Amino acid sequence: MAEGKKLFIKTYGCQMNVYDSERMAEALGAEGYVVTDRAEDADMVLLNTCHIREKASEKVYSDIGRLRPLKQAKPDLKVAVAGCVAQAEGEEILRRAPMVDLVVGPQAYHRLPEMARRVAAGGRALDTDFPAEDKFDHLPKLRSRAAPAAFLTVQEGCDKFCAFCVVPYTRGAEVSRPAARILSEARALVDCGVRELTLLGQNVNAYHGEGEGGTWGLGRLVRALAQIEGLERIRYTTSHPNDMADDLIEAHAEVPQLMPYLHLPVQSGSDRILKAMNRRHTAEQYLRLVERIRAARPDMLLSGDFIVGFPGETEADFDATMQILREVNYGMAYSFKYSARPGTPAAGRTPVDDAVADDRLQRLQAQITAQQRAAQDAMVGREVGVLYEKPGRLDGQLAGKSDHLHAVHVHDPAGRVGELVRVRITAAGPNSLAGERLGG
Ligand code: 5AD
Numbered sequence: 001m002a003e004g005k006k007l008f009i010k011t012y013g014c015q016m017n018v019y020d021s022e023r024m025a026e027a028l029g030a031e032g033y034v035v036t037d038r039a040e041d042a043d044m045v046l047l048n049t050c051h052i053r054e055k056a057s058e059k060v061y062s063d064i065g066r067l068r069p070l071k072q073a074k075p076d077l078k079v080a081v082a083g084c085v086a087q088a089e090g091e092e093i094l095r096r097a098p099m100v101d102l103v104v105g106p107q108a109y110h111r112l113p114e115m116a117r118r119v120a121a122g123g124r125a126l127d128t129d130f131p132a133e134d135k136f137d138h139l140p141k142l143r144s145r146a147a148p149a150a151f152l153t154v155q156e157g158c159d160k161f162c163a164f165c166v167v168p169y170t171r172g173a174e175v176s177r178p179a180a181r182i183l184s185e186a187r188a189l190v191d192c193g194v195r196e197l198t199l200l201g202q203n204v205n206a207y208h209g210e211g212e213g214g215t216w217g218l219g220r221l222v223r224a225l226a227q228i229e230g231l232e233r234i235r236y237t238t239s240h241p242n243d244m245a246d247d248l249i250e251a252h253a254e255v256p257q258l259m260p261y262l263h264l265p266v267q268s269g270s271d272r273i274l275k276a277m278n279r280r281h282t283a284e285q286y287l288r289l290v291e292r293i294r295a296a297r298p299d300m301l302l303s304g305d306f307i308v309g310f311p312g313e314t315e316a317d318f319d320a321t322m323q324i325l326r327e328v329n330y331g332m333a334y335s336f337k338y339s340a341r342p343g344t345p346a347a348g349r350t351p352v353d354d355a356v357a358d359d360r361l362q363r364l365q366a367q368i369t370a371q372q373r374a375a376q377d378a379m380v381g382r383e384v385g386v387l388y389e390k391p392g393r394l395d396g397q398l399a400g401k402s403d404h405l406h407a408v409h410v411h412d413p414a415g416r417v418g419e420l421v422r423v424r425i426t427a428a429g430p431n432s433l434a435g436e437r438l439g440g
């Protein structure tokens, strides 16, 4: 085993990639790699890529190009590409970017140590298989450092096939990890100091893992996790409206550890566009679902994703999107201009004029920003839980997330990272809230 080699990882895209990057760092740790945050020092640069939108994928190639001077200065530097671009493009990356030594898809990360050895011996390595074995069983079990808030993948892949989306192709079919494995990983994380877990899955609320007595849904899994002593907060992301089972909605009313924040993308407010997107629900059905969720947990902060400029979108369709944005009163939302992804059903359809789509995106974003500000302002005077995650920018300050996932900083010289405290929100800024710690 070679010692002391340095690994620089750049992570693009979603939280699952953040989780995967940590697991890859651990896997390569077993090969003697130590993570560095300076690409210039690295012996291996690993790009954990995202293919969800065109911009994200193109950025990977330009970032590879930017590594050229480093590689010239250090011919032994290894360049690895992981993630969804690796999965989608595979060999094409090796052809298009001769500098790349290793290409590994998201389902093959447990094979990374062996691939790194092949590359160290001067070869190139490619693996974009979807092996039958659970990669998580083959990745090292414990992380060295435990931040108070951690991610835990419970489900991967997606069977929904929304007409715009590459995920079913890059991450494959839905697979849920067995409940017992998730519970034991969660216990190990809590033993390392983790107090908040975000359960990850491309379609996390479709979780249907093997568990005691049969198949467990996400609601059951959440209830079992809530039994773990020391685990104070549970979140999950990302969810599809059609998979919000009654039991999961009830868990929001009954499990205090389940936080009042839910990312529940609707993408569009127009039934015509929802149908063309193959979302399989109407705006009205979504609104009724939101009502039920809010009945279970009245202070729920909802977050969403929106796509503007989907092929065929008219001004009236866009108005319906603006309408649902206001009606649901999302406290947080992400908006994207549609980009055609190769191999998806919508890719061949006539696009909306680019300038029109840009204009709609701007209008949508202005409304989202206004709503986010209003949601933050509405927190002033309220008492919330805050989990301290890191020191704040000012002396004596700590920064963390509120129950509703707002960034909060608190002047608390006696506080410690990892503490979950009660805080009264005193002010709202553009990106974060300020609060004071309450006694007791
Ligand atoms: N174009 C634009 N946005 C997209 N998303 C997924 N695919 C595309 C695409 N082709 C957005 C959706 C999804 C989020 C993760 O990214 O809103 O919920």
Ligand code: SF4
Binding pocket: 158, 159, 160, 161, 162, 165, 166, 167, 168, 202, 203, 240
């Ligand atoms: Fe993509 Fe989400 Fe639709 Fe699955 S449910 S296809 S991940 S947008």
